[in-house]
Amino acid sequence: MNTNILVYAERLRSGIPGIVYELLGKARALAEAHGSDISVLLPGPATEEEVASFGAAHRVLIVEHDAATSPTPEGMLQSVHDAAALTQPGLLLMPATTLASDVAALFAADTGARLVTNCIDFDITHDGITACSRQYGGKILVDVLVDSTPAVLCVLAGAFQEQEGCVTGTPSPVKLPSPVLPDQRMRATRFIPPAPGDVDLAQMPVLLSVGRGIQNKENIGIVEELASKLNGAVCASRPVIDQGWLPLTRQIGRSGLMVKPRVYMAFGISGAPEHVEGMKDAGLIIAINTDRTAPIFNVAHYGVAADALDVVPALLEALENVVQHT
């Protein structure tokens, strides 16, 4: 079976959304098992750092045209066709975004390829490609078997681990011809960014989380100070939120946000299972709690049996010294 993979790296403005690296992470795992060849289609202009960040892939196909900066489905469709013709993928992986879903549908209609939308998981088996799709607002899950290639899959953000795909390397850059765009019936005229709300915790590489051990609302101030020094954000366990010390948007756990930052520091959090569920996949977990038997230490990579209110000022002081030395 053809196990070659083409990943469409959609971008609306600048930067590459996390879902692209999630797809690459999954592609890497498949490549290990099946020897798949991996290509990325990147709407340009592309910087060297961006190309290097696709170390999980063998090659990066860069296409530069107006549609890259002012994206419309019709505009991107030709480039996807070009990329598919060049790499002959058995699997075309798209983010399940509004735009990419349109591109995927148009591509599938043009080529007769099988399309599965809203995937939360997929795999290559000897029968074909299996995918699990969320339907009806998530009320049901559908397991699909695609027994012909190429399979076009639109994958929902959060399906896989982003960090698995964040591998730098030297994929070969390939310039694709700029497509001749037909008269587009649809044109993007302007980009309206979402209203600035609270910080997006899911995007923060460093999170400092406070629990009951922080004792009162005023003490959160020094944690905020530490967070700003570490380019992180402050979040909390439910008891802190329920006491109104921080807004609900900052709650981590089963009834709050699921986060996977590179570093998660837990200050005075006991580690109830409902909280741990939301942060256990963080890259590095550092827990500070006076209670040596607190369950948070079961998931922490590093633990400090001390009062968070002593540790935070000490960390601030240590950081001062680091800053002075550099």
Add this chain to the structure above:
Amino acid sequence: MLATEHAVEQIWGVTLDRLYDSEEGRRILSCIQCGTCAGTCPHGEYMEYPARRIITMLKAGLIEDVFNSDSLVKCVNCYACQTKCPRNIRLTEILLPLVKEQSILRLAQMPAELQKAVENTYRYGNPMGESGRKRAQWTRTSPVPVRIFSEDPRPADALWFVESDLSFHPRGQDIARATARVFHAIGADVAILGNEERAAGDCGRLSWEPGLSEALIDYTMSILQKYRFNRIIVSDPHALDAFKYRYPMFGFDYPVESVLGFVAARLDVLAPQLTSPIHKTATYHDSCCLGRHNALFDEPRALLKAIPGLSLVEMAHNRENAVCCGGGGGGMWLDTYYKARNMERLSDRRIREAIATGADVLAIACPYEVSRFEDAVKVAGMDQRMEVRDIMELLVESLGGQ
């Protein structure tokens, strides 16, 4: 207050359009609009249509308006309205789940946490989404051996249905180990289903997913047929409800008891072994399913009173009047949904009553309550002053190192 076998037969297959075909359904027509149900409902003040108004709307043919509001999403299946209804209308057992199912179906979006719990229960047989192959893992850390039927299929006196919270939740596992130790102390001949067990599909929690509930019941019924035992004893009060009221509709006819009742009935064997005193004051929270729905009010108190040194105080609302912890009817996974609507967590409300008694220990007998109240004592800033312990844990503490 308790359903009879006859009544169970009666409510089987009742739907809203066939409500008046059954005697129990017709009882709704006897509503006198006294408002007791709405007044006693712990979430009544947040409902556009509490039970009293639902009945009015139903009679007026305007039930669709009720479905389109999210009033019944706020019902936590606590049986307060049904218990206090002067006309004995079986609100929590019949009418409210039917309305709730329709209301949830009409939500623009299923609350994420609830959806995940249901999805997990379907896929893995437990709402946590843990692997079913790890279900019996807790037994390895049990202080006494726990017999698993699949490994040792000899007949047992009782099949102990452990349920998901006791199998997977770390605090639940504490309770599971404590329960095993208590069974050992009273010489009970019990075995568990281990990895063959899946969630019982209790009706209170899954009434809005009847298909899932039925699939789990079918599965459990098929497993039960593999083994021989005289009775089922159940740790989770919601599963107790499922076995007592739901399973009989599927041809299930084993005697069912709660673990609490089973142990309380053997207090004569257990009490002489309770030699380590606990010099503390405890207050007991009546779980809705054990208390209001199954009238187990005296058994938990008898167990607590058997512990030397432990003194028992009552909260302002106790026994039939206890305030729900908010975990039933899917409430366990609706915290975010409720909070977004500025609703106070019922466990926060209840913990203030517990604190007001001056007790050191909040004693509980339902696995939902551990995590709900342990969070609530933190929110109240009382986590250094009050601990939340299951009755089984307190009994083990009093058994000491024997």
